[in-house]
Amino acid sequence: MNILLGNGDAHLKNWSLVYRDDEIRLVPAYDVVPTFLFGDDTMALEFGNKKRREIMELAMVEGAAKVTGANPKGLLKEARRTVDRALDRWPALLDDMPMPAAMKNRLLERLPTLRLVQEVRPGFTVAANHEDTEDETTVPTFG
Template structure:
């Protein structure tokens, strides 16, 4: 029996299918069983592609907006009133759903805010990544929270998403957030974790500010965290203004002082807290359903980054 495909925790699954914890399913869907997905990869792709123009979700991966059926027995493609986002397997890169799932679970280990998420089988048996939308509030009448990504905040066109810097992101947080000191700490942690796990795709559209019900802008929960290093992308994302691709501890501490308004000791404490999650993160990777070769590549990179940050 494998690990729960939602939390990847140590305790064995206890649902009827032997794949999930009932408590994890209840948090994600409000039921203690896994909703079925009646579409296979081929038919899901046919449903996604014609609707791409209607879907207000940024990013390059194929994504489908989903909702639970009225009886909560299955996940269905939704043109409106969506509650979930589903990402199927890609033809160009192998096992991206498993990669993103493990990466997001590692981020959660460090204390980062992440949405509820999990892996679920399509009708053909392939795994898809499902994430609950954090910009929807369920009250008597469901409403959407306003979100702007950093590309929009910087006034850049979408094709310039990869031209931003970490310093530019810190300046945007300082300018727009109601509690900049708190949110700059969160941004510093987010950037560190992205580097730690080898995410070279943290561009300006993969960071956003979310306006809460109180009207205050805060850093949105993490999304689109993937170890791109295992696919050959070995360039760190959102450069710190440093040429060296293998960033060292002192360079991160310098950035924390200069851009995140952090005393050096506080920046070091954040970094050390992340490194303190190393053993738990490695154990989580071992429990992930990603293929062995992919897991080995991820683990090699992970250990290398740990040495660089120590």
């Protein structure tokens, strides 16, 4: 998910898995920020000695499984499932997000550029046609 969202701040404590009944699942997301929207499009952790998100592919997930001792088939299944669910759900979920349309569009536009997305769903495209409403023209502030 961090690859899909462009979260360059995904370090080791931001990746967790649950092993249950011979299945591997990602835990619910936490500390996810699409840092690429703010100019940081590199990954905090290396995969295959690389920190570039566009090179992330399923073979690297399988390699990570071998290094960590996880079941490669289970981890690949979960990676594919996560990408599929994100591609199915995120475009509609962005409609209600309190962020400027330009950011929503950039999030959507980057998805087809990712090798991981094209491996899971070859030829994937998505319409990035959000437009700002009156209350979405500025970046929200919190606190």
